Amino acid sequence: MRETPNFTGWRVTILHREDGNTERLTRQLRLLGLQTKLQWSTLSAAELPDLVIVDADQGWDNLLPWNGGTPNCPVVALLGSEAPGRIAWAMEQGAGSIIAKPIAASAVYPALVMAVSIHQERKAFAQRLQYLEERVRLRPLVHAAVEKLMVARAIDEDRAYAILRDCAMKRRLPMEQIAAFILGGAEPLPEAG
Known part of the structure; x- marks a missing residue:
């Protein structure tokens, strides 16, 4: 990705319990033009947003519909812990970036840009790999x-x-x-x- 995206109108789901961090995050996301939804329940595959922000400290398997597979949208992890298991869980969920807790407003936009960029690169790589595998198969x-x-x-x-x-x-x-x-x-x- 060569240019930074304009997030105006994007839908983001924040998978986190409501607290001071989510209030700061929601305020910053709205300033960037995103439509926010806060929930602390499993994300439905039928209602995928443009972007997911997930609490990696409290997250569980099956919280996201791809459950360790390739994510269907960019993912940002919220992390207040340095526990290797929590970092590994965030990576397994396809997180393209991390926002440290407590959340600083200045950390939000760069994390979104990085997550979107990494998601686009992963999609392009997967498409290229599929194309090459097809050529090898033939x-x-x-x-x-x-x-x-x-x-x-x-x-x-x-x-x-x-x-x-x-x-x-x-x-x-x-x-x-x-x-x-x-x-x-x-x-x-x-x-x-």
């Missing part, structure tokens, strides 16, 4: 198409691969898709050239 198609070209054109593997690659580049399609077309008979065997 590599046997490419290998089979190369073998088909080798037999049909009586050429070596390097030349067959180059022909397949050139065909994909000319059509502006992934090699895996061209290979599937060739193997399925939807695409004639490309000519060497």
Whole structure:
């Protein structure tokens, strides 16, 4: 993320018991333009806000709908303890930043920006990983198409691969898709050239 987000209109759920910290936090969030909701119960997956702020000192498993999985929105942990177990719990919940208790107004905005940035990076990484895994899963198609070209054109593997690659580049399609077309008979065997 290159620019800091404008939080005006964002919905944030604060999972914390009401106290002086939540009053300061709510006041600062409202100054930043966020719509706040304070609750101390399990967050529903059906009503996810744009941002979650969770009490890592008192939080429990299943408090958040992703329960240790990839969070569906940016997460900020509120932490007044240095207990390694509480820090680990916050990390397991996907916290992208921490606001120390007692809450200082100046700590809120940087923590929100960091949590949003880290959440966006995690999403981009997950999408890239999914794309690469799909390409790896389809590599046997490419290998089979190369073998088909080798037999049909009586050429070596390097030349067959180059022909397949050139065909994909000319059509502006992934090699895996061209290979599937060739193997399925939807695409004639490309000519060497």
